Amino acid sequence: MNEQLLTATPDDALSAPGPWREFWDYFSANRGALIGAGFILLVLLAALFANLLTPHSPYEQYRDAILTPPSWQEGGLWRFPLGTDEVGRDILTRLIFGGRMSLFIGMMVVCLSLLLGTLIGLSAGYARGMTDSLIMRAMDIIMALPSLLLALAIVTILGPGLINAAIAIAITYLPHYVRITRASVIAESSKDYVTASRVSGAGVLRLVFITILPNCMAPLIVQASLGFSNAILDAAALGFIGLGAQPPTPEWGSMLSNALEFIQRAWWVVTFPGLMILTTVLAFNLMGDGLRDALDPKMKL
């Protein structure tokens, strides 16, 4: 009898699913999130294998084919499926390479603000007192300024460029991560497992990074995913006004920066880069919503 009990394997249907399995079940039930994740994967693959996907270089100017319309229109050429711009560069090629820029800037902004924000938030939440007040007042100042305005101010100091734009945007989104981390650290610190760990002699670093931090990750992951979309949007806006990526870099925002001149005669120059920004940002927002629902149903609006 006893032996049988010990050797009996639990029924698969009754066993609790692992954390990954549970996450995937929730996430995949959200169709929008799946579509978003799929689209992001597509843009990512296109960006990674950009050189294999297109025969053109994003910088090569075909002087004999300036402002060629898309291939399905009259006068279009099959060599340039989405047409060419004002100096004869293939738009599809520049869009594919532009994905690299946007994903890179998104990645850099999210890594910077996530890393810095978590560190600052951890120290504010753990130290409390004067340190905490000082940090939170500084964050209030950053929050008081509209993000694009603050980014403009920082880019004015650092000078225009893709990397500087990323740094500027990362600073503007810092308070979100700091606040989230601080709030979860404060909430977790009073729990028994932290006290237990402290009583058994864990040092500050172990307590903060190994005991507390893993339990604050869920809201940070959600914020990071939504931060990706904000970063792409703001970077494109900076590129558009000429303070982000500099020409001839193939970046979606800066591709639109002189589009107003061609609006009367070349709709394709105006339409496609913006469409890429919109769909990519939308995809990240859809995925972020899905992540939020899957990781923490309580956080749902």
Add this chain to the structure above:
Amino acid sequence: MFGFLLKRVSVIIPTFIGVTLLTFSLIRLIPGDPVELMAGERGVDPVRHARLLAEMGLDKPLLVQYWHYLTGIFHGDLGISVVTREPVIREFYTLFPATLELSFCAIVIAIVVGLPAGIIAAVRRGKGTDYTVMGLSLTGYSMPIFWWGLLLILLFSVTLGWTPVSGRISATYWVDEVTGFMLIDTLLSDEAGAFLSALHHLILPSIVLATIPLAVIARMTRSAMLEVLLEDYVLVARAKGLAMPLVVCVHALRNALIPVITVIGLQVGVLLAGAILTETIFSWPGIGKWLLDSIRRRDYPSVQGGILLVSCIVIFVNLTVDIFYGVVNPRIRHQR
């Protein structure tokens, strides 16, 4: 109530000082000192350079400079534009009505469309209407508005020819500036058709600027409404036999509005940041375009003053919303 007011007002003082520190350091962190920047490519000889620095008080210790800057702000002195030689505050003052008019129209559009859309989505939860409204609002929220503006110009101005491309009024009208608000000034003037022209110029930029606030308001209204609709008093009202539209508009909406109003207040920052892009696309002569032009012309006193004033507006509006929130919701006021 007085204690609550005092607490809220005292919180913004460090924020204000922080912002002044930021704008103060902005001009000093830019490579090259102000004299070199003004001289540009020509350069200045060292003697003249030192004299100019002393004239502007830039040879004093930083703390003294900051004190001068701060007292200057309270006297309304934000420096002088390097390009136009006009006081920065006067430039801001002349351009601000244009931005205010545009932002006001945008927020009106956002509320008038966003509020009902959110209510309808909440009432018809899980139905096609709900999905459509939510899908559209997520799209609006993800919209690069500079591109959206270009698309609208492409459709309505270039292809259909319905609306003008740029400016506040067509050049054939001459309207005296009374209030600085074109819609009011044109009504006051006796130029026939001027008002319609101004309205024509205003419509596209307002729609563009309204897009993101509209999406946010619709989303917020829906979620606030959904929460309220589950409350017992809604059930009671329904059980007493009141019609659904009446319950929604009278009983539920009043309580759902509280968080929505906060969100509307928070849109001011979004509007002013969006104005930079919108005004640039439509050549709208407001502070957004002015700020960007100043950055491009390296007119740093204007950039400094502009950023300070815009931040102050945002801080002030947020404070007002905070206080208003405390007035309508006693639970906040008595929070410890």
